[in-house]
Amino acid sequence: MAQKYLLEAINAPLVPTDVFYSRKDAIEYVKNTEFPKVFKLRGGAGSSNVKLLHTKADAMKFVNRAFGVGFGSYDKWGNLKEVLRKYRLGKSTSREILKSLRRLIVSTEFANIHGKQKGYMLFQKFIPNNTFDIRIIVIGDRAFAIKRMVRENDFRASGSGFVRYDREEMDERCVQISFDVQKRLNASCVAFDYVFDEDNNPLIVEINYGYAIEVYYPCPGYWDRDLNWHEGKFISVHFIIDDIVNSLQEANKV
Ligand SMILES: Nc1ncnc2c1ncn2[C@@H]1O[C@H](COP(=O)(O)OP(=O)(O)O)[C@@H](O)[C@H]1O
Ligand SMILES: [Mg+2]
Incomplete structure (x- = not known):
């Protein structure tokens, strides 16, 4: 989120990025913009908190959550999916799968410290066809x-x-x-x-x-x-x- 302001301030070629701090503003934007759009949380690495919002309906669900219960900093289901994907490629171990399963129940220290991500909604223009x-x-x-x-x-x-x-x-x-x-x-x-x-x-x-x-x-x-x-x-x-x-x-x- 800070990068949006920092990179815009120095005219860096950032993918067009919009941030909203109220449900009302976010909904107004969703109504008037094109989809798909990329959704990102402030923290995360290895694509863990980056998602594609395909439709206005998808976006509305995310807006409600952003200005409601919020998002966990650690995406436990996303992590499990990712560990299974890597396991199939031979890039992860069964131990990693067990660890990921455990994290479905016991949250990570990182997520506990960071708490919920809420009160903002960040959209980025989706730049298609990148392999x-x-x-x-x-x-x-x-x-x-x-x-x-x-x-x-x-x-x-x-x-x-x-x-x-x-x-x-x-x-x-x-x-x-x-x-x-x-x-x-x-x-x-x-x-x-x-x-x-x-x-x-x-x-x-x-x-x-x-x-x-x-x-x-x-x-x-x-x-x-x-x-x-x-x-x-x-x-x-x-x-x-x-x-x-x-x-x-x-x-x-x-
Ligand atoms: N606006 C965008 N349009 C198209 N692809 C994107 C966009 N933003 C991110 N990506 C893809 O998603 C990946 C993860 O996004 P990024 O913002 O770099 O998050 P992370 O911090 O998890 O690396 C990138 O490596 C890129 O391939
Ligand atoms: Mg990255």
Whole structure:
């Protein structure tokens, strides 16, 4: 939700996003807009709290819930479905299934601390026909990328487990936009997720301050701010340490 305001304020190419803080405003919007739309909660990773609202009726149900009992921060049925999907692909274990079943009854500590998500409703324009998203991470003056293929019969890529790494797979316009936006945000480390609109223009769906480190170990290289490619494996968190050490050394010189 905060990203909507932050990215709009600096004119970043964010997918059009609307947020409402009252049932009345949300209903008014639902009546006057086109569907499908993407629904998101403020928290969540790996697509866990991202859903497609196909019709006005779907949206109304969600609006009622958002301004009624609210949504759990942890989607227990969604998680079970996801663990079963990964199990079928050989990417999850029976232990994970048991854990997920247990969580149907015993909520997670995370969900308990976060409490219910309510009092707001966020809609994002649905950008159709994307078979993947592009994730770019910028750390200082370096950027690296992965391509994540969507799940079968689904529009969501993040958390799918289908990751590609070849440099040729990455649209360098995303790298350029990421460097520009990172500079405007004055961020030392930021991750961007992109989808592509009908005219094949990249649009940001969200940004992140953190990421799963291991996923990026196979990256074959990185770009610098001039978009020169530096071939070779790297451990991305070392970039963060390097930047901290360098800035301390700079500070000592002055
Ligand atoms: N507005 C959108 N239009 C089309 N696809 C989207 C849109 N927003 C998200 N997605 C897809 O859903 C996935 C998860 O959305 P995202 O906002 O990145 O949430 P998460 O924090 O769970 O990664 C993305 O990886 C992308 O494939
Ligand atoms: Mg994401």
